[in-house]
Each structure stands twice: as C-alpha cells, then as structure tokens.
Amino acid sequence: MNAPTPLHPTLKTVTERIVERSRETRAAYLAMVARSRKPGPYREGMGCANAAHAWAAMPVNDKLTLRAARAPNLGVVTAYNDMLSAHQPYENYPEQIRAAARAAGATAQVAGGVPAMCDGVTQGYEGMELSLFSRDVIALATAVSLSHNVFDAALCLGICDKIVPGLVMGALQFGQLPVVFVPSGPMSSGLPNDEKAKVRQLYAQGKVSRDELLKAEEAAYHGPGTCTFYGTANSNQMLMEVMGLHLPGASFVNPQTTLRPLLTRAAVQRAVALAQAAASGDVANSATMAEVVSEKTIVNAIVGLLATGGSTNHTLHLVAMARAAGVLIDWDDFAELSANVPLLTRIYPNGTADVNHFQAAGGMGFLIRELLSVGLLHPDVRTVMGQGLQAYAQEPWQDGSGPYAALAWRPVPATSGNTDVLRGVADPFSADGGLKLLQGNLGRAVVKTSAVKPQHRHVRAPAVVVDSQQELQELFKQGQLERDFVAVVRYQGPRANGMPELHKLTPALGTLQDKGFKVALVTDGRMSGASGKVPAAIHLSPEALDGGMIARVRNGDMIDLDCEAGRLLLEVPDQELAARPVQAPDLSAQHSGVGRDLFALFRQHAGRAEAGASPLLG
Template sequence: MNSIVQEVTERVIERSRDTRKAYLDKVERARIKGPHREVLSCGNLAHGYAACAKNEKNTLKQFNKANIGIITSYNDMLSAHQPYEHYPKIIKEAIAETGSVAQVAGGVPAMCDGVTQGQPGMDLSLLSRDVIAMASCIGLSHNMFDGALMLGICDKIVPGLVMASLSFGHLPFVFIPAGPMPSGIPNSEKTRVRMLYAEGKIGEDALLESESASYHSPGTCTFYGTANSNQLVVEMMGLHLPGSSFVETESSLRRALTRAAAKQSTRITHLGTNYTPISKVVDEKSVINGIIALLATGGSTNHTMHLVAMARAAGIIVDWTDFSDLSNATPLLTRIYPNGSADINQFHHAGGMSVLFKELLDADIIHNDVHTICGQGLEKYTKTPVLNDGELEWVSEPSKSKDKTIIASAAKPFKSHGGLQLLQGNLGRSVMKTSSLPEGDVAFTAPARVFESQHELEKAFKDGKLEGDFVAVVRFQGPKAIGMPELHKLTPPLGVLQDRGQKVALVTDGRMSGASGKVPAAIHMTPEAIDGGLLAKVEEGDLILIDSEKGKVELLVEPDVLASRENAKPSLVESERVGMGREFFGALRSRMTGAEEGACSLFYQD
C-alpha cells in the first residue's frame, strides 16, 4: 500500500476511534431490535402490507422472506431521474422471482442545479441534501424492511441517500444508477458558445440551441460534474454492482443490471448467510478509496463537503488535509470534461470503471481489504458487465485503457497528483481544483475586487468595469449566509477576461462544482464571512496572494490595520433568504456547519 495512503488511513482511523465506536454501537443496538416484522403488532403489520397483493401478504406473514424497501428520487423534470419512473416495477418483478417482496418506501425531492443555476432556487440546493436524508429516514422508519434499494443520481441526492442509509446501518443497501444520456455536441463547442454569449457576440437563441443540443434526452448529463462524480465514488465504495455506473440509460444491459441489483439486495439481508449491512461496507478504508477515486479522475469539488458529510454519518472524520495529502499520492488518470475534452460516455467506452479499478489496485493506491455489496475485495470491480445470449455476466476485458488520451495508466499518468489543493492562511481554509488549470504561474498576487453575489460580478463585467489583474472576492455565499449556492455564473466572465490576457482569480465562501475550470479559484472558504471569517474585512484594492503550489491564500494587510476594521455588513443576505420557499429553511441554515465539516445541519451521534 502506498505509504501516504496508509498514513492518512491510519490517522483517520485514530481520529475517528470514538465516533466510529459510538456509531457501530448504535448499529448493533438496532440490529438486535430488528429488522423483525414479527415485532410489529397485528395492526402495524396490516397497515404495512394492506396495499400488497394476496401472494405478497402471504410471503410477508412468513417472516423468513425479505421485504426490500425502495427509496426513489424519480421525477420527470430531471433528465437523470426520469428513467426511474419504471424501475419499481422492474425491481418488484425481479425480487418476486427470488420469493421476496419489494415496496416503495418513499420518495425524496430531487432538484436540478442545471435548472436553478443563477436563480433563487439554487439557494436551496445544498440544503436539499439534508432534506433528502431526513425524508429517506422517514420512508425507512416503518421497520418493515430487511434491506433497501436507493434510486438516485444527481448532485445532492446521492449524498443524502448515503447519509440516510448509514443512519440505518444495520440494513444492507444497494444503490442503482440509471445511466447517462447519449453524447450531444462536443463539450469544447458548448464552452465556445457560452464564451461568445458572455462576450455579447451571440444572442439567447443561439445559446439555447447549443445548450439543448448538449442536454437533450433522458439520462445523466455527460460532463464530469457532481452527478457523475457521485456514481464513480459510490461504485468505488462498493455500493453499486461492478461496472454499472455509466451504462447508457436506454439499453438492455441497463435493465439487466437493474434486475441483478434488485436480486442482490435479497442475498445480503440478515435472513441469509451473506449478511452485509452498509455499516460493514462503508468504513474508513472505503471512504479513503472514494476520495482517491475522486482525485484520480479530477472529480467534483462538491465532494470536499459531501464525502465529509457521508463519512460523518458513519462516525468517520475526514478533513481537507486528508484530501490534500491523498491528492499528492494520487496520479491523475482521466481527462474528462472539464479537465479534458471527453465526456463520461467516452470514458466508459475507453474502459471506464473496470480499468480505473485495475490501475488503482495495481498501483497499490486503494485498499482491497474492504467489503462490498458483492463480497470481500474489489477484484470483481475490475471486470465489465456484458450480455451474452441475453444473460448478464462479467468479463475481464478490457484489461487496459482503449484510449490513453482519456484514461492513462498509473505508470504514465496525466499528472503525478490528483489536482486538489488545500489552501490556507489568514483568510481561512479553502480548496482549489488544479487538475484543469493551465500550466504556468502557481503564485498570483493582485488587488481585490469585492462582490456580494455572482450577479454583481456579472454586471460589472458587462459594464466593462473589470479591468487589469484582480482577485474577485465573492462573499456572504456560505452555508449559514444563504445556503451556499453554486456560483456557476462566475465562470464565463472570468474565463473571458483570462482569455483576453488578464490575470484573474477567485476567492469565495461559496460553492463551485466539477464544472469549475481554468480560473484559479479558492473556494468553500471557511470560516465563512457571515460567521466571523476574515473575508468580511476585505476591502477593494487589498492585495491577496494565492499560491497553489505552497497552498497559501493570504490577505496582505497589516494585522493592526485589520484589527481596526469592522466586519462588513451584508446588504443582500436578508433579501436572499425569502422567496421561492427559502424562508422555510432558516432553521436548517442556522445549524449548518462549515464547509470543511460537510456544510451539514444534521447530528449523527447521540
């Protein structure tokens, strides 16, 4: 095992010793109490299967057959989640063939950041993760289930589902993806059109035509943002069937994998000999594996919060130092947009997950002594699912990348590090995604331009007021301020200025995702401005140093000057906490932890 990976793993285990023990003790108490439908009263049980068919009722009365709950995030507004409409029927039929029963335990909200980007609804996006976790727990709280299937794809949905699953750590859980949509226009063309629009060279008709050619059918968006990062990380943690993450939505193989996942959930309940609760699958080593997979592929920076929150739901404490140290030990093995031109379908056809697993295992960068929904170890995940005469099987091909411009080998990676850097200094702690930055200067000092929203910066750009080199400070965007929306509107104007020859960078307590690209960005700054962070004292023209190589972000103002300054008062926060339902989320916002603690409002341990 790589020495740095081993060192980080050992310190995570030691740091988490007490919280992990408390979690496992809670799981054991729950295991002893259930799941046993026979402890339900006759009235409880009658309510629980009143809507079932007669044969299903007879099965559930026996108490020796599994009842599998389904938590679904289906809606037909999200392209990624629209395919889930018919999954309950497919799942129920497959599970009935095993002699067991499946019931839809509940539905959870699933919003699309692509629809809410730059809109008031985006302020609810990160908060929705905790709502999804709580809603899932309500669905599973009926104590009718011996295991569960989780149907979710996108940004906050999968982390919320994982957190809820870990709350029911005595049950086995299998996650079922729905697959990506077919490839649309090339990502380079989509980016080119967006930049032209930002410069005012084309109108909305041309922009809409381009966007519609990119996002055009059922299935997950094909760029490597948070949705596809979710799928990759969850498979690496052993919660998917091998190779199932990126099989296209409308294919016979996808249907076969869904049926197989459903049947697998019945094999790992407490009623059989392969009892595999999720608390056994998600441990310190599987969390480390998830982080490494994210880093090796240049995945979404949103997981610097989501993986932290997911781990804490299992009593495991990881921080950004762990991410940064693991990044130094992890080679960058993929080029998927935005840190390359390929989309997720091209990654899949180049060898995809099986090749990624094999490269990481052969290089001793991930732990193999872990449990998965398919048993001990990760060797099964180095194989590829195929249909052979209509039967699902896993084969050893491809053993190597089919396209080395998309998937490199660990021996000859695209970069020697994973492209995530911890930045720290008097401004606080933040992260920077470096995998998609152009080669060149790693240190940058420039005067600050201060904004309270992405819309203010966009207006300044359109008015021609962003001249010269500068560091854009976009503050009061953190979890407690307005729910930490993703600041997607910052990327096009800053990218245009960069292309014009200006040196620009970003410092924010707001959020960026896997779509963050070539502009150096110190993001997720903690403590946030509204919670005592020094960002609240930055003034126009203050010099700020960002050094991605040394991991520094510093406000170059004398300490006595800073001590004499008052924290700036936010002028927009109150107005951004009302409307579009945002007023109902004040209690959640007030309890949000900092970004490095997962930006989470939930408590996990007693």
C-alpha cells in the first residue's frame, strides 16, 4: 500500500493558522449545531396539527410513508426561474427528485424557493446594486425554507453568482442536516468567448453596430445551462465539487445529456443514505453540513479557486461562507496559498477555452487528482460521498442505455486531453495561482493577475477620479482618456451602493490598453467574476464611505500599482492626505428605486470586503 502524500508545508501552515484563528467561532458554531440535532426523524414528536399541515398536499402514499416516521423526508430548496439560462433546467427537477426519493423508500418536498438574479442582465444598471446583497437574501430565504423542521436532509438547487454562496450560508444554519448540492450543468459551446469580447471592444469603439453586438451576444448565450466562461457561476460549481458538496464529476455535465438525470437521481440517493446514517447515529458514514464544511474544506476551496484562476468574487463569497461555519479566513490566506498553488487551467478569461473544453480535457477529477498528488489538498475531509476526497479524482459515466442505464464512476485519464486547457502539476501554466494581495497607504485590495500579461502588471500613472462607472464611460466616449492613467472609481463599496460589479468598464479599458496606454483600475467596488486583462485593484478596503483613503485621492495624484510587488501606493505625503477634506457625493439617487430603498439596513450593516461584506455576519 502506498504511503499517503505528505501535505505541502504552506497548506499545513495556513490551515493551522486558520484553525487557531477560528477556535472560538468554530466552537460556537458547532455548539449551535449540536443543540439543533435530534435523534430519529425530525418530524417525530410534532403536534398532529403541525404534521398534518406539513404534508396536507402530498399524495396518499407519501403521507403513509411520512406517518410511519421511519423513512427520510428530503427538503428541496430551489433557485429555479426561467430567465436565468443556468436555472431554467431546474423546472422539472422537483418531479425527478420526488420520483427518485420514492424509489429509495423516502419522500421529498420543495421546502422553498430563493431568488436568483442574473448579473449578466443587470450589469451596468441599477439592479446590479442589489446583486451582492441578494446573496444574503438567499441565505435568509434558505433558512426560512428549512425552518419547518420536518426535513431529514436537504437538496439545494442553485448555480449562479450569489445563489450558491447564499444557499451555503443558509444551509450551514442547519449544519445538523446532510445537504447535497445539485447542479444542472453548462450550456453547450457557442460563439467563442474571446470572439465575443472582441466584438464588445469594437462596439465600445463605435466600429460595429448594436445589431452586430446583439447577434454576437446571442450566439454566445444561446440556450439552457450556465454561461460557458469561467466566471463566478462556474467557479461556484468547481467549489461545490472540491468541497465535497456535489457528487464527483457532477459540475460540468451539460443539461441535455442522458447522464445529467442519472447524476440528479444519484444525488437524491446519497441524500437518503446520509439522512439514514445521521438518524441511526452511524458516525462513520455520516456527512452533515457541519461535518463537510470544516477548516480543511475551506482551505481546499481556496486552493481549487487558485489552481483554476477562478472568480475574484470569491475573495468575498468564500470568506462569507466560511464565516457562516465559524471559520475565519482573510486575504493573507489567499495570497500565501496563491504563491504556492500552480495554475493548472486556461479557461476564458484566462484563456480562449470554455468550461466544456475543460470538462472534455479531464475536468474536475483530473484537477483534484493532480493537486492531491503533491499534497495541495487535504484528502482527509468528509464529503457527501463519505470519507476522503480521493473519490473525487474520478469521472462519472453512463453504463448502458435507456431504462437499463446506470451511473458509474471511473478513474480519470492519466494525461490531459488538451494541454492548452488543462495541465498536470509537473507542467503548470504558471507556478502561482494568479491572485495577489495589494497593500499600501490606500488600504488592502485584491488583484487577479492570471489573465493579465506580465508587461501590464505594473502601472504607475496619474489618477482619474470618478464616483461612478458612468462617469468614466462618459470620459472614454469624449476621448479624454487617451493617455496613461489609473482609473479610481470610488463610492462603490457595500455601504455606499451595494458594491456593484464594474464589468461594463472592461471594453473601454481594454481598448485603451490595446492602444499602448498604461491603464489600471482601483476601486472599492467589484469587478466581474470574469475579471480580465486590465490590472484591477478591487474590493479596496476600507471603502470610501467607511473612512477609506480612496476618498482622499484627487485627479492627477500619482498611483503606483505593482501586482508583482503587491504594492498599491498613493504618492502623496501623509500630512497632505490627512489635511484633505472629504466630501462624499450625494448617493441618495442610488438608494431609491428598483428596490434599493428596501436594502437600507443591508447597506448600513454591511461588513468590510475582507470580512465577506455581509450584513448578516459582520
């Protein structure tokens, strides 16, 4: 028998630091979970009227099963709507889940629905200012859904940007339950993402018409399933798999394949088995939400994010998910791991391939096997498959066809099917994960460098200061940005206006960079999960409305942004900075309309970016 691979020393050091930092908060969380745990079925001992309400609308046979109080009852929390291409396939999942539960001798009910907004639709418009806080609304809605206390396990149906983090945060409040996350897969490949990006830049320059732009966008986003670029939605799917909350290999199987319903059925079967193990006190086979999401699991998630060049949004979301489990992480942890985790994928915007190409080249199973082989993942974690992460170094396949089709797993190929998309640890695309912490007198920020060419990673230039992305776009249209500059877009933090993404700035800034100008972005807002080729110091903390130094920057101030050195410096003497008056712009227009009035409490109580920017967790 082969000896286990020793852990990478950095992985070990960072994990130990997180465990120590989280000692009190993790203990408090686990104590809450212990108080909530009950022996036997969760509906057992309920008042007759309460129980009758819970299953009044169920078929007679399901009522008989529930009345016997022996079989598990599964709660389904769904983010279905048919405006999001990624979530449209969920329309018929409850029917599939109920049938699979009955076949396993159990029952299932839709416990509740959670909102699911699309950043692709709201990008650059007022609705985007609800986007980040929709995560916390989803966490609250998940808690409401599961609060009836009649479920022995849960299935969470969600994919996109804020939806999965919100579902995780809410489900962790029911850490005594097993929870399986059920994906629906990416859409098939359409117009390549790099070609779509070129058309966007041409439109920004006035060289193609709106009709041509729309045709390109429709060719890229053309059917059911997740958008195929590697933004936050697909980073979510990667995280759920490397954290052991998905079934192995479930993340990137297309919705229309015959393998997809087999994976959904298997997820139900796992939820039933885990509920039975929890009810019987079978500790060896138990995998409750609190057991699965541990300090080691969170470290594995950071490593997965770095090894794939994943979404910068997870320097917020993963922090918030961890805090919901009592685990405290910060950007130092990301940066230290990033310096030691190799980049193993090239998926747009870090390359030209999409997630379907990644899946075909070997996918998550290949990635996990490679990272395990050099001690860059904790193997000894609990997952919904049981003990250990080694089960995730496999890929699912369909054995047989028609009514005789069965789901099976097999080892992933020894070599990548496409080394332009996916590589092993012996030949990475780069030695580091491409996520850097920037520090200086402006505060702390993160920058994603995996898609930024080395010659663009250091920009020292005068500041162009604006208080909205629309202001900067207008300057671009007027031709006033044809020079070297650092765009300072401030009052975009969670307390100011909900921390919208600023992805609409990418075509303009990319165009100027292509013209040979040195350009960069500094903001207390977010960039898209598809952060691209322009160096962007984002999530700057403290934000302008929270006393951040970014509020004191003036037009023409020299800013030094050095991704390699980890430096973000405003070249103004401290004494002069301290003497500068700060006058916040009138933000009232950004606090009213499109539902923003309802989120005043969220803005007032939002935590700092490095703490996850949540109004629920501080």
